[in-house]
Amino acid sequence: MEARGLRDAPLSEAAGLHQSFVRDLKRGKATSPKLSSAVRLAQALDMSVEDIMNWADGQPDSRQTIAIAGKVGAGAQVPVFDAYEKGDGPQVECPAGLTPHGIVAVEVEGDSMEPVYSDGDLLFYSRNGHDSVPSEVIGLRCVCEDADGMGWVKQVKAGDEPGLFHLISLNPGANNIWNTKLKWAAQVRLHWPRDLVRKV
Incomplete structure (x- = not known):
């Protein structure tokens, strides 16, 4: 609002929201807005909904992050995502081209996907x-x-x-898993080598 020279009344009118709500949100006295209100504010301010929610949550630095949910095995047997409670894992910067909403990051443990994925790499999926x-x-x-x-x-x-599904390792020396049942599977959207991972 300050950057655009907007006051409470014009913004609330443009967004179709009560002036008191906009004022309280700006002062940090209101809770995070509902999605519908955030969409209206985003349109009125020419910002993304994610930016609005970050500001409302007290994180106006616009640096988006994704939590690491835990580890996933490539060759090693790893109990799925047992390392951290949901959302409590270490945070990594959200890679360019991805939105943090609905995206999960896991850390590779084991070497059965060498040379494609290595131990310590991060995989992002939804x-x-x-x-x-x-x-x-x-x-x-x-x-x-x-x-x-x-x-x-x-x-x-x-x-x-x-x-039933076959789980195929990319490393020719690693074991494949034949005719196993799966609870779920999600395509890897992005792979980050461990030396590029920027934890926040």
């Missing part, structure tokens, strides 16, 4: 369904959870029977 293996991820590199609660990063292929 899940469309809570418990599903969408047909569009078949044949792709995915983060997935098996029926025993183990997390993996593998190429997912259809198994020999409906409901």
Whole structure:
């Protein structure tokens, strides 16, 4: 508002919101706005909804972050995402081209995906369904959870029977997993080598 020379009344009118709400939000006396209010403010200020929510939450530096949910096994058996409570993991800067909303980061443990993914690398993905293996991820590199609660990063292929899947390692020397049940699988959206990871 200050950068644009806007006062409470003109902004509240442009956004279709009560002037008292805009005033309290600016002073930090109001809670984070509902999504519908944030959308109106974003349009009136020519900002993104994410920026509005960051300002409302007291994080106006516009540096977006993603929490590391835990570790996922490439060759090692790793209980899926057991390292941190949801959202409480270390934060990493959100990579360019990704939005932090709906994106999850996990750290690779093991070497079965060498030389593509290495121990300590980060993988970013988003899940469309809570418990599903969408047909569009078949044949792709995915983060997935098996029926025993183990997390993996593998190429997912259809198994020999409906409901079963082959988990293929990219490292020729590593073991593949044949005809296993999966709780869910999500395509890897982005891979960050560990030396590029910027924890916040």
